[in-house]
Amino acid sequence: MSDRDRETFERALDEARRTDRNDDLAATQRPRVLTGLAFDPASGSGGKARFGLALDWTDEPGDRPAPGPQPPPPEAANRSGDTPAEIERELGLGTPLTLTELTARWRDFVWRNHPDRQPLEARAHANRRVAIANALYAQARHELAKAR
Numbered sequence: 001m002s003d004r005d006r007e008t009f010e011r012a013l014d015e016a017r018r019t020d021r022n023d024d025l026a027a028t029q030r031p032r033v034l035t036g037l038a039f040d041p042a043s044g045s046g047g048k049a050r051f052g053l054a055l056d057w058t059d060e061p062g063d064r065p066a067p068g069p070q071p072p073p074p075e076a077a078n079r080s081g082d083t084p085a086e087i088e089r090e091l092g093l094g095t096p097l098t099l100t101e102l103t104a105r106w107r108d109f110v111w112r113n114h115p116d117r118q119p120l121e122a123r124a125h126a127n128r129r130v131a132i133a134n135a136l137y138a139q140a141r142h143e144l145a146k147a148r
Helices: 004-031 047-056 074-078 084-091 100-111 119-145
Strands: none
Touching: 084 100, 084 119, 100 119
16 A cells, blocks of 8 residues: 555544544434434335335435336245145155254245245235244154154
């Protein structure tokens, strides 16, 4: 690093330290009060919702990008139905599993099918599937504990 770069860096650090100390003093001397905030439910889920909330805090509403069409989740086409037998097959519960393997498969299933990760119209279906998977997982864990 050149001497000039080092000096610039040191000045920036000093300024940041001064700003931090001034902010700390200001925060202890007077309380900050926020008024007039209203939080509506975020539209969509996941990153889309957080991005929308973040944009609500900006002062430039005209700078918001237009939301693009949302493609269906890639695993949606591969999903089976809601019956316990189909979900049991999807979890791979017909084969002998260790507790670690069972937990890994259950977590993977819940990650892919969790209602919060699905579009609004598919959440009821995902909720049923995850509830069935949770019951099958609890039953399989109970059977593994008995086998010990």
